[in-house]
Amino acid sequence: MKAISFTQHGLPIDDPRSLIDVNIDAPQPGPRDLLVEVQAVAVNPVDTKVRAGTFAKEPKILGWDAAGIVRQVGADVTLFKPGDAVYYAGSLIRSGSYSEFQVVDERIVGHRPRTVDAAHAAALPLTSITAWELLFDRLGVTEGGGEGEVLLVVGAAGGVGSILVQLARQLTRMTVIGTASRPETIEWVQRMGAHHVIDHRRPMLAQLKALGVDGVSHVASLTHTEEYLPQLVEVLRPQGRLGLIDDPASLDVMPLKLKSLSLHWELMFTRSLFETADMIQQHHLLNRVAQLIDQGVLHTTLGAHFGAINAANMRSAHALVESGKARGKIVLEDFQ
Numbered sequence: 001m002k003a004i005s006f007t008q009h010g011l012p013i014d015d016p017r018s019l020i021d022v023n024i025d026a027p028q029p030g031p032r033d034l035l036v037e038v039q040a041v042a043v044n045p046v047d048t049k050v051r052a053g054t055f056a057k058e059p060k061i062l063g064w065d066a067a068g069i070v071r072q073v074g075a076d077v078t079l080f081k082p083g084d085a086v087y088y089a090g091s092l093i094r095s096g097s098y099s100e101f102q103v104v105d106e107r108i109v110g111h112r113p114r115t116v117d118a119a120h121a122a123a124l125p126l127t128s129i130t131a132w133e134l135l136f137d138r139l140g141v142t143e144g145g146g147e148g149e150v151l152l153v154v155g156a157a158g159g160v161g162s163i164l165v166q167l168a169r170q171l172t173r174m175t176v177i178g179t180a181s182r183p184e185t186i187e188w189v190q191r192m193g194a195h196h197v198i199d200h201r202r203p204m205l206a207q208l209k210a211l212g213v214d215g216v217s218h219v220a221s222l223t224h225t226e227e228y229l230p231q232l233v234e235v236l237r238p239q240g241r242l243g244l245i246d247d248p249a250s251l252d253v254m255p256l257k258l259k260s261l262s263l264h265w266e267l268m269f270t271r272s273l274f275e276t277a278d279m280i281q282q283h284h285l286l287n288r289v290a291q292l293i294d295q296g297v298l299h300t301t302l303g304a305h306f307g308a309i310n311a312a313n314m315r316s317a318h319a320l321v322e323s324g325k326a327r328g329k330i331v332l333e334d335f336q
Contacts (some may be wrong), residue, residue, distance in 0.1 A: 015267075065122055087112035111287055128289045131161075149217040
């Protein structure tokens with residue numbers, strides 16, 4: 001089968017060897033696995049981090065967002081059958097979605113939305129799981145709750161932010177404030193449903209006060225947490241909650257003590273990495289997101305379509321992700 005891989009970590013993305021087209025044997029499903037024919041994939045920061053050697057010691061097939069069709073099921077599979085249209089993020093310790101066929105545990109797969117195509121579906125899984133777990137599981141917000149509370153989303157125009165803003169606006173009663181710095185990203189965050197947008201390049205507290213907001217109850221810090229931390233502590237109300245998903249080189253948490261602020265980390269791969277007892281929650285979560293998409297409550301966050309799934313197009317997609325200027329999700333579709 002066709003796939004995209006690399007032979008050594010850390011090559012700059014403009015090096016043709018950084019991602020290459022390969023042909024490898026198709027995998028076989030284990031007892032709880034689905035064999036999925038991949039139709040579309042999305043590119044995430046984790047893809048570039050693994051390519052750089054952050055999460056993996058050996059080169060591998062990247063890709064942690066896919067939409068496709070189930071072609072074969074393992075002996076113990078109960079949730080799916082061949083022919084089902086599915087979407088999923090996959091597991092960090094298994095081969096990824098940059099391949100024509102992929103095996104994935106049924107407990108982290110969802111039935112994909114019926115009202116969008118494969119490309120738009122592929123844009124959703126990793127960011128939807130991350131945003132949902134961060135908001136409801138880590139920050140402790142309750143669905144339908146949040147009256148009088150304020151959520152600040154730092155980096156709201158990216159993949160996770162685009163879904164998180166929608167979830168908070170549509171499923172809670174919180175005031176949702178996103179950060180963005182360019183006209184096109186400000187417009188995007190507004191379109192996702194934020195009540196207000198502020199510029200993270202300027203002092204945040206002054207901008208919040210100009211909106212009549214003296215402090216926020218929750219912060220979802222999605223990028224550059226180490227850089228923004230002093231400001232986040234400043235804008236958080238006493239006993240507020242700070243959640244993050246990025247990878248600071250270091251993080252001095254002592255300033256959180258005076259206000260009794262709590263710190264919450266979200267990694268959507270935790271459940272599959274450790275095969276936690278509640279791993280199937282990601283199956284249920286993806287099914288719920290699909291329902292919300294089909295009901296028109298949530299909207300897919302595809303920001304750019306980079307064409308067919310091949311190494312040249314994938315290098316271009318990685319370059320945009322690494323630039324930090326991506327808006328929404330980057331998707332590629334069909335192996336050619």
